[in-house]
Amino acid sequence: MGQTLAQKVYEEHVVRRTEGEPDLLYIDLHLVHEVTSPQAFDGLRAAGRTVRRPDLTMATEDHNVPTLDILSPIADPVSRAQVDALRRNAAEFGIRLAPMGDRDQGIVHVIGPQLGLTQPGMTIVCGDSHTSTHGAFGALAFGIGTSEVEHVLATQTLPQYPAKQMSVTVDGELPPGVSAKDVILAVIAEIGTGGGQGHVIEYRGSAIEALSMEARMTICNMSIEAGARAGLIAPDQTTFDYLAGRPHAPQGADWDAAVAHWSTLRTDDDAVFDREVRIDAASLTPYVTWGTNPGQGLPIGASVPDPATIADDSDRAAAESALEYMGLTAGTPLREISVDTVFLGSCTNGRIEDLRVAAALLKGKHVDADTRMLVVPGSVAVKLQAEAEGLDQVFTEAGAEWRGAGCSMCLGMNPDQLKPGERSASTSNRNFQGRQGKGGRTHLVSPAVAAATALTGKLTAPADLETLLAPTHAAPIGV
């Protein structure tokens, strides 16, 4: 029987296999950030251990960093202590760190690909569930807890069991205005937040192959929201083109050897998946969430669902409590929901292409008077690129706030938070209660929907703008 892509990558990294024990899996790259690492470094110190491979480890500051005034010390003393701990630990253990103000600083899942450290066929871990993002390159990448961070620091390996295999095939062509974010929100709405549990998801099909690397990262990023620990896409020419010339990409003969190997990383025709899901790309529309878990999403043309129509007891109870928390009434068209804040950013949609899509819609227009829009690039490099292209001008002229790089309002560990009862349209990945600030209400959307929503103040599909923003003088006069 053939192997899936994920199985091939897994098998290439088995250090030791013994009956009755988990496999010992070698880790090619370990990414580290300030929130999930301090206790791991303390554990090393307490046991007198060192970091086995500092050269396969990379740290950055992202979760706590302010997005304003980034060159001053962090005002919040607790956030500052956490960032300072990372700096001390990186210095003590010889780990490369991209601190605030550094050209390479940014959200951990944005900087790995950007530096070319994320490559096909690798095993990549980080104390962060969205490590699945790196699967876009055909890497087996998954989030781990702090005890495992310590284990990888000490041994560069992890005890693992092989995962079950799931395929999500998206064939056909995406309609205009429908993006990778809509695809993954639709997938999660279809299979549920537990649907991928125990599985690695391979995304395949013509619609996936047609996506750019950044769009592929958006999809793999949210595998965790579907319950899967990892998601991945077979590497192809799009992948190789993205990597060529990046700082840590192989060069010369090494490049040729690497590409030759990467080209073998495809699921065999006779491989068997434990579960298969098929989605018709042409049937998709922009998706938005209405509830408090990412599986509670619907096409933007739909209305807030009536919990009474949900058969499953726990799903119905979840929908009832979600509507109460979200302050929504069953039957309200999603397009009539007004938002206070639009957040464009995060490891899901804080890359240059996301900013370009939003800027194209905002250009020459103005954000709704009652809505604030925060634009937070995923990394310093994204920020500089956007500024070189003049996107920052477009955003600020439209009345949006242009900020420094980091996680920001994705989880509100820095000052960027929703106030109680405030409602956001957010390009991030989690609409959990209180995620963006205590009492805050989150609707997950694509960058295009975020920009369109910022212009109207209500959840809006990009295609709606033509009618909604049509100049009034175009109406026939004097009839």
Place this chain on the structure above:
Amino acid sequence: MDAFTTHTGTAAPLRRSNVDTDQIIPAEYLKRITRTGFEDGLFVAWRKNEPDFVLNQPQYASASILVAGPDFGTGSSREHANWALLDGGFRVVISSRFADIFRNNSTKAGLLTVVLPEADVEALWAAVEADPALPVTVDLQTEQVTYGSTSVPFVIDPYTRWRLLEGLDDVGLTERHLDDITAFESRRPAWKPASLPALPTR
């Protein structure tokens, strides 16, 4: 890590599905750099805003077994969620389905996660709602949850069970195989990337 053999305590019925790690402990409580002291963040939004939240009810205040709905522990990989449950006095969480990372973290932190079929979870909910003081025993040696005259078997993979019973630390176990790791490293292709020396973005 403390060994886990068997535990007897009272159980709190958390009739909610999809309890994500942001609900177990919100981000603002993750800034501490120690491994303990997270009890103040445990379910804090529900504890503060919902007077009838199960852990606000005096009869469940000293529960050490949490019985939750399906898809417990979804979301972020924060092991702080597991630490907060331990700091809050819980030794066991029972659910019909756990998020993978949460479950994995539990086995490292010494919190036992027990998967029971949904019907058994329902029955346990009903029992501890009828009698909040009912002692519930979770025995890892015999792989049984017992309360009143009911015994329900559960399954856990033998290796994890052995580690928990012995209270063994994974790093120490892996260090027995350093030779295998070194041998594997000598076979890695030379073109695999390294973060050092630093080659910054131009």
